[in-house]
Amino acid sequence: MVRNTTIAFERALSDMRTFEEIMEMRRLYYQERLSITEIAARTHSDYKTVQKYIDQTNFSFTPTQSDDTSLCPKLDPWKSNIDKWLMDDQNAPRKQRHTAIRVFDRLKNEFSDFNCSYRTVTTYVGVRRKELGVKNDVPHLPLIHHAGECQGDFGAADFIENGVQKSGKYFVLEFPYSNCAFAQLKYGENMECLLESMDAIFRFIGGVPRVIWLDNASTMVHKVIYGGGRKITEQFQRFAEHYHFIPVFMNPGSGNEKGGVESKVGYIRRHMLVPIPEFTDLDEFNDHFLQLQEEDTGRYHYRKNRRISDLFLEDMRELLPLPEEDFDLAGYRVVKTDQTALFTIDDKYTYSSHPDFRRKTIMIKLTSKTVTVLDERNKEIVVHRRLYGEGPQTSINWSTYLRVIAVKPRAFPNTGLADHLPEEMRVFLLSCDNSGRRRILTIMADLNDQKGFDAVEDLISKAVSMHALEPDKFEMLYRRLYTEVPVFPPVTLSSDTPKAPHMSSDLSIYDDLLKGRKE
Incomplete structure (x- = not known):
């Protein structure tokens, strides 16, 4: 059966000839007299193909037409079902329409006598989808963009910060009227990255676009409502109201509505992020990044035959003024800690708070770079570098756990604090008995409470360099550096030290003086 089908398919292909090939066959027969x-x-x-073209008499062009009965005749019993499914797809979301494999699976599951191959179904579905006018894509319309309006979108790019390569995101704000664009490189595309990027660009250009076209990212849109409505996240709604711009969100799956910025995302990656940028400070890089983008406006517009910088002046005339008051770009969340005072955000990033906050509801402050734990008075308790990347990650500030570790010195080897200490100090603490380890850890906890963990690190560094690791020497060094009155240990006298006579005293004279009596 398979062999017969293959032979028939090859013969069908052999019958498909271009007009030049047909003319060559007729020339060989009628002029060169070949058989x-x-x-x-x-x-x-x-042989039959050559004979057909030699005997052909009508060479008028005839448009080909599809014949339903000749297309995959073995599928005839089920064609009406397939056609109905394909027609129903016009009312279904684009990503929930029938693929050829889905049609094939349904035919197998719903019709016990179905016996056609997947290739046959694929051929029929491909042809019929076109004939029935069922298309996954809607025709695009040319859009008119007015001065002062812009589009925003994120792109992905790697960068090297302090020698470490990271995968980041960059937000692009593009003005379609002038084709001018500005971008900011960030660690991710969360709300804080978005707002910080937009604020930096607004301040760089000296104004705010009246209308900004955006996609339906979850950072901005909670829910797309049937009929075109959007339920916008409160933080983004506050930001838009503060700067007075109107956010307009794309139809789902309609990236063409902001094709200008999507094209600009690729342009900036190719022209400004190759080779992979390398820097030590992201903020400094972003300042330089904006300067590069401003210099790029000297080019001519691809269609209007004017410099982008000249067209952008018309955009700027339509900008709204910057607000008088600054907007707090940070995000605030209420989280709940577990029994170890840890909490998790975004379902995968875990941070430490303070042992006093275990099993409590606390407030945290978020920026694109940091996660800060606040107490009841909004005072900073601990600051973490914000985590990014795929998969679960954990950041623990062990300085807040020093007091707990000092009380339970046996737990020290199993804490992350050991990994943050110099090797010599770590090895010594691991070799100490519980009493000596408790004394050193208590001193570290006291200093941390008084001066912060930077002072603890400084004390440890000096103790290592001066070989003052034993508990007595460590305590003396601490008191000499960080207390007003050092406490010195008692002096042990040697046997040959001369003994001083005992000096007696009579304080009664002072009593007489206080009573006003004289000798």
């Missing part, structure tokens, strides 16, 4: 057999051999054609 049909010779022509078939020379042109690698079937």
